[in-house]
Amino acid sequence: MILDILLIATGGVYIASALGYALHFHQPRAYWRVLSTRGIWGAWCMHTVLLAVITISAGEVPLTNQVLPSLCAWLVVVVYIYLEVSTRDRSLGVLIVPIVVVLHILTLTKLLGTGDIQVTGYSGGWFELHVLAYGLAYTAFAISCVGGVMYLMLLSEIQAKHLGFFYSRLPSLEVLNQINNRAATFGFVFLTGGTIASSVWAFQHLSQFSIWREPVFLPVLIAWVIYAGNVVARWCGGWQGKRAAFLSIMGFVLVILAFPVIGILFSGPHNLGP
Amino acid sequence: MSLVVIGLSYRTAPVEIRDGVAVLPQALDAVLQYFSSVPEIAECAVLSTCNRSEVYCIATDIHAARAAVIAGWSEQSGLDADALGQHLFVYRDTEAARHLFGVACGLDSMVMGEPQIAGQVKDAGAAALSMGTSKTVLNRLFRAATEVSKRARTETEIATGAVSVSFAAVELAKKIFGNLEGHTALVLGAGEMSELTARHLADNGVKSLQVTSRTLARAQDLAGRVGGRAISWDDGIGNLHNADVVISSTSAETYVLERPHVAAAMQKRNNRSMFLIDIAMPRDIDPAVGDLYNVFLYDLDDLESVVGANLEKRQVEADKVRAIIKEEVDNFSAWINSLEVVPAIVALRGHFQSFMDSELAQAKLSEFSEDQRAQITNLMRRFMNKVLHKPVTRLREAGEEEDGGTYVAALSYLFDLVVEEYHEKEIKEVRGS
Numbered sequence: 001m002i003l004d005i006l007l008i009a010t011g012g013v014y015i016a017s018a019l020g021y022a023l024h025f026h027q028p029r030a031y032w033r034v035l036s037t038r039g040i041w042g043a044w045c046m047h048t049v050l051l052a053v054i055t056i057s058a059g060e061v062p063l064t065n066q067v068l069p070s071l072c073a074w075l076v077v078v079v080y081i082y083l084e085v086s087t088r089d090r091s092l093g094v095l096i097v098p099i100v101v102v103l104h105i106l107t108l109t110k111l112l113g114t115g116d117i118q119v120t121g122y123s124g125g126w127f128e129l130h131v132l133a134y135g136l137a138y139t140a141f142a143i144s145c146v147g148g149v150m151y152l153m154l155l156s157e158i159q160a161k162h163l164g165f166f167y168s169r170l171p172s173l174e175v176l177n178q179i180n181n182r183a184a185t186f187g188f189v190f191l192t193g194g195t196i197a198s199s200v201w202a203f204q205h206l207s208q209f210s211i212w213r214e215p216v217f218l219p220v221l222i223a224w225v226i227y228a229g230n231v232v233a234r235w236c237g238g239w240q241g242k243r244a245a246f247l248s249i250m251g252f253v254l255v256i257l258a259f260p261v262i263g264i265l266f267s268g269p270h271n272l273g274p
Numbered sequence: 275m276s277l278v279v280i281g282l283s284y285r286t287a288p289v290e291i292r293d294g295v296a297v298l299p300q301a302l303d304a305v306l307q308y309f310s311s312v313p314e315i316a317e318c319a320v321l322s323t324c325n326r327s328e329v330y331c332i333a334t335d336i337h338a339a340r341a342a343v344i345a346g347w348s349e350q351s352g353l354d355a356d357a358l359g360q361h362l363f364v365y366r367d368t369e370a371a372r373h374l375f376g377v378a379c380g381l382d383s384m385v386m387g388e389p390q391i392a393g394q395v396k397d398a399g400a401a402a403l404s405m406g407t408s409k410t411v412l413n414r415l416f417r418a419a420t421e422v423s424k425r426a427r428t429e430t431e432i433a434t435g436a437v438s439v440s441f442a443a444v445e446l447a448k449k450i451f452g453n454l455e456g457h458t459a460l461v462l463g464a465g466e467m468s469e470l471t472a473r474h475l476a477d478n479g480v481k482s483l484q485v486t487s488r489t490l491a492r493a494q495d496l497a498g499r500v501g502g503r504a505i506s507w508d509d510g511i512g513n514l515h516n517a518d519v520v521i522s523s524t525s526a527e528t529y530v531l532e533r534p535h536v537a538a539a540m541q542k543r544n545n546r547s548m549f550l551i552d553i554a555m556p557r558d559i560d561p562a563v564g565d566l567y568n569v570f571l572y573d574l575d576d577l578e579s580v581v582g583a584n585l586e587k588r589q590v591e592a593d594k595v596r597a598i599i600k601e602e603v604d605n606f607s608a609w610i611n612s613l614e615v616v617p618a619i620v621a622l623r624g625h626f627q628s629f630m631d632s633e634l635a636q637a638k639l640s641e642f643s644e645d646q647r648a649q650i651t652n653l654m655r656r657f658m659n660k661v662l663h664k665p666v667t668r669l670r671e672a673g674e675e676e677d678g679g680t681y682v683a684a685l686s687y688l689f690d691l692v693v694e695e696y697h698e699k700e701i702k703e704v705r706g707s
Binding site: 028029030154158159161162163164167168171172173174175238239240241242243 | 428429431434435446448449450451452453544545546547567568570572576579580583
C-alpha cells in the first residue's frame, strides 16, 4: 500500500516537474522555475524514500528488471540536479526529466499493485559492481544524448543564421559539447568497467556455453564499440561538435532499442529474478 | 494634489536643448532642493539622462509647477523660457505613472528595451528619497517603476537579443564559445567597426586580442586603443589557427581569407570551432569558408539581419510589456485612490476617540484602582476598534474602486466630520493601524 502510494506520488511529482521544465523552456517565468526545480528536488526525495522502502521490503537492493529502471532514473536525477546547480541552467531538464518520467513509468507498470518485489538470487561483489557500473553508464549516455540533441538544435539555428527559439534558451555550443563529451567519456569508462565486472562474475558463476548465449552480449559489444569509437574520434580525430553529437545520439538510440527488444525476445540471466 | 511629470526627451527636443537642461549627478541635490522649494510642489524627483530630462512631482497647481520647471531649466541652460515650453510634455495622474513605467521598461528609449534606463530610474527615485524631496506617493511610484521594469525583463523578451552589429557579433561568439575568457581573437584590419567589436570582445574578457593590418602602425594604434597586441600581417594570417574569433574589416578588394587557407588552419587546430566575422564591404572572407566543418561565418548582412530580427521581436514584446504596465498602473491608481479616504478615516477615528474620552471623563472612575481604570479604557478602545473595523475596511475598498468620494461625503454628513486633505503623518497612522 505504502509502496503504491509512493510510486504514484513520485510519478505525479516527476510529471509536474517535467511540465514545469517544458513550460519554463517555452516561456521563462518565475512560477514555472519554482515548479520545475522544487518539483525535481521533491520528486527525488520521494524517489529516495521509495527505493529505501523497496530495499527494506526485499531485504536487499533488488537489482532486477523490475527495479533497475527506477534506479537508473534516480541516478539520472542526481546527475541532472548536479548539472542544474553547477551551471544554473534549466534547459537540459526539458529533455532529461521526461526520460526520468518514462523510466519511472516503466517501474510503475512492473511494481504497482503487485506488492511482490523480486530479488535476483545472485550475489557477489562483481555482480553488484556490474549493475551499478552499467546503471551509471546508461545514465551518462542518456545525458550525453540530450547534450547532443540540444547541440544540434542550437547549431541548426546558428548555421541557418536564423537565431530564434533555441538560441535564446539553450546554453552555448561549447557547454553542450562539453556535457556531451564528458558524459560520453564517463559512460564509456563505466560501460567498460561494468563489462569487465560482469565477465568476471559470469565466468565464476555461469557455464561458458550460457555466457556466449547471453542475449545482451551482442548489443553491449556493439554499444561498447560505438562509444569507444566515439571517445577516440573526439579526443584523437577532432570530432568535436556536430559529429560527436550524432555519435552520442546514435549510441543511446541503439542502447535504448536493443535492450527492450532483447528483454522481449529472449530469456536468460538478464530476465533477472526467480 | 496631482501626480504630474513635466519633461522633454529626444522625441520632443533637439540635442542642444536636452544638453542644456540635463542635470549632472553632482548638481542633482541642488536641483531637487530648488524644485521642492516651490510652494506648489509637495514632492519631487528628477530623472535626467542623455535622452531625457523629467521632473516628477506632486503638485497642488499643475500650471504653477510647469512654470517653475520652465523657469528653473531656463535659468540653468540660458535658453529662452518660451522656446523651452514648446518642447515640453506634461502628463498627469495615471498617464504620468504610465509614462514612468514605460520609460523604466525601455519602451520610450531610442533603442527599445535598452536596460540602462531601469537603473537610471531607480537612481532617480533613490536620490529624491535620500534628499527627502520624495515622500509617500513618489516613493511608491518609483518603487513600482523598478518592479515593473523587473517584471518586463523577466516575463517578456523586451531586453533580449543584441540590437547593434558589434554586440550581435559578440553575443554570437558567446553563444558559440560560452565564456570568452580563455579564447583568442584576431582582428584583421583597423576599421571603425572592427574597433567597436574588438572593444566589446575585450570587455567580455578574451584572453588574447591580436590586431593586424597591412600597415603595422595602424595596427599598433588600434591595439593601443583596445588593449590588444599588434602583430604583422604575415604573422596574423600565418597564425590563423590560434584564433578562435576572427574579425575582418580590411579595405581589400579581393578575399583576404580563402577556403584552403582556413581549411588548413582548422586542421591545425584539430577542428575546434572558429567564428569568423566579416564586417568588410566588399567582403574579406570567401563565403565558401562557411561550409567548413565547425567554422561559423557571419558577414555584415547576416549580422544586420540578426539585429533587425531582434528589433522586430522587441516590438512584438512591447505589447506584452504594455499589458504589464496597464496592470501595474491600475494597482498604482487603486492605491492613489485609496489615499482619498485616508483623511475621512482619520476624522472618523478622531470623532469616536473624542466620544470615548469624554464618556470616560464623565464616568466616576476614581473609586476604581489604576489597573481597573486601565482595563475599562482598554475595553472601550477594543469596542471602538471593533465597531469601526468593518466601515473602515469598506471605506478603503471603496477608495480603491474610485467611488471613495461619495462615501467620504456621506460620512462627513452623517457624523459632521471635518475632512481635510491627506498628509504624510495621517497616511502613516492609518496604514500602521
